[in-house]
Amino acid sequence: MLRYVVRRLLYMVPTIFLISLVAFLIISLPPGDYLTTLITQMRAQGGIDQGRIAALELRYGLDSPIYVQYLKWMQGIMVGDFGESFQLNRPVTEVLAQRLPLTVAIALCTLIFTWIIALPVGLYSAIRQYKVGDYLATTIGFLGLAVPNFLIALVLMYFGYRFFGMSVGGLFSPDYVDARWNIGKILDLLSHLWVPVVVLGMAGTAGLIRILRANLLDELRKPYVIAARARGIPERKVILKYPLRVAMNPFISTIGWVLPALVSGEVIVAQVLSLPTTGPVLLSSLLSQDMYLAGSIIFVVSVLTVIGTLLSDFALAWLDPRIRLRISR
Template sequence: MIMISYVVRRLLYMVPTVFLISIVTFLIISLPPGDYLTTLIAQMRAQGGEVDQARIAALELRYGLDSPLWVQYGKWIGGILTGDFGESFQLNRPVTTVLAQRLPLTVMIALCTLIFTWIIALPVGLYSAIRQYKFGDYLATTIGFLGLAVPNFLIALVLMYVGYRFFGASVGGLFSPDFADANWNLGRILDLFGHLWVPVVVLGMAGTAGLIRILRANLLDELRKPYVIAARARGIPERKLIMKYPLRVALNPFISTIGWVLPALVSGEVIVAQVLSLPTTGPVLLSSLLSQDMYLAGSIILIVSVLTVIGTLLSDFALAWLDPRIRLRIGG
């Protein structure tokens, strides 16, 4: 009953939070000087073309850019509530169409990166804590520091060079040229998985290194606490002792990653996506911000923000289920 009231209360908090996020998002994309038409006019003049004032006026009327800010916000948020995210000025297509083309591959890359991160970080962090100051611990620590220190885009460039220089293959993109525009079939799926490991490894390096360090530090802290020492004195086997309590508490950071994984499903790593030519939403977001494509940029930012709220909510629920100390604080 306590958990049910906690869940309901947190869900109710989401409503005003999302509303405020939508206002802040719209202000972020609207307050910079000018708009898409200003950028378009500047580009036309830079190219020596004439500015058609009738076309500009028609575009202002079509997109409501001549209306007050609060009217534009009402039109934008009203459309989103009905499933209409507006039109992309730059691409001249519905925002929902643009997202539908980019979002599935973005989600797949992010989920694979999350699985890769957890599969590597959990056993390495556990081993590093149990074998403190051994060779394996020093090796894991060194690799962890390198993973945190080296930028992801630099790792991507190195992998691209190695792949081309020594294997004669390009690791950019998610498909080979023969399958880039092909229909979905077994060959295209296999080709996708043949290219998928590169962005997964690149994007997962920093997250894996960070989680290894966090898990090691948390587990070492738990292993020094009196309840662990008392359990050892009672003769509980070391493996059973570590798995039953200290590891469960040390796993909290892994559960907390849900809060940033969901927004990463949409935003992705923009610089890495640019370097590797990934067809994800990250480059689209960057391009829309540069061109002041307000409906496309605003929709992506809003989705990322809402997913952050949802991810934090799911993370809190999972932590309350995993850690009895949190449940006691909720009950208190």
């Protein structure tokens, strides 16, 4: 097991390097750069300030070759400096410090929400196959997969305002938006957090219910389960000891992809609900070709994804004896 851990940690180094390279290249592929967008805006406003353009080129090195810009960016990352955001005229680290913790908090709460709902519902649906509850769970699952998240957000906003006279947008009340962190602000965050968690977790919950049901049904038909029942082992122990543990593998494997799925999938939802997360900032930076901000968000989210995948692999090895046996060989 120790050899497996060390090997996986060593694999992370070239993986993260390739992620940084691909992220920066993808951001730089569209023709032009931030200055192109800025010149277009100046021309539309009636004049171009050549002095400002030259100062920006010198400050950000935009007149240098692409590999020089990449090396400059990576050198800054090594010391915790992700560069300056062209559009916001702020250090990227400040933007990430403001937006990323809330994104991670929503991601973790969404993951916990999907597990809490999907595990008992999927388990019940499998052991009560073709019963009323199974049909109901299947119907809800298909609806959760079919209905877009932003539409659910709009429906919740309508009902919240129409029947309860409250706004479900944002993560804070107006009094706490600019306030320092304290107990009141944390409680206010928790009172607003359930809306994006439910909206973003609907599709994931529905998918996990279907996966757990299918996997558990497959395990319950295997010979070792039939033999355990023949020996008179109680049904609850038969289901919980081995079949459920094996069927839960998809739950553990979701740790790695929940953050990138949230960042990519919550852009529209964040716009609808006015969420101060990385999704809208990433979209805005991509449209304006703010390469340091966009590249840094993609890089940080990708690194967190690699770390999440590593943790999920360790958890799978701990949960499933077959994986531990394969590792030890």
